[in-house]
Amino acid sequence: MKHYLIMCRSVTSxxxxxxxxxxxxxxxxxxxxxxxxxxxxxTYALRLxxxxxxxxxxxxxxxxxxxxxxLTEDGKEYRxxxx
Numbered sequence: 001m002k003h004y005l006i007m008c009r010s011v012t013s014x015x016x017x018x019x020x021x022x023x024x025x026x027x028x029x030x031x032x033x034x035x036x037x038x039x040x041x042x043t044y045a046l047r048l049x050x051x052x053x054x055x056x057x058x059x060x061x062x063x064x065x066x067x068x069x070x071l072t073e074d075g076k077e078y079r080x081x082x083x
Contacts, residue, residue, distance in 0.1 A: 005070040007070075032045075
């Protein structure tokens with residue numbers, strides 16, 4: 001199944017972002033990011049299955065910082081995407 005990971009700086013930032021997206025009816029889960037995708041160790045991410053562009057637009061509009069964005073279609077290999 002295809003899903004996106006939006007990297008966040010902290011669990012608090014990820015939780016704030018997830019609440020914002022949920023209010024906009026975009027389902028997002030806070031997850032611990034896979035270690036091979038992080039540069040500084042302990043990083044959290046938002047996992048969503050759809051509406052990536054809408055989610056990014058909302059995060060930017062509400063000034064919630066986020067990092068890189070990854071896509072996986074098999075749950076194993078991630079590739080970075082840009083918007």
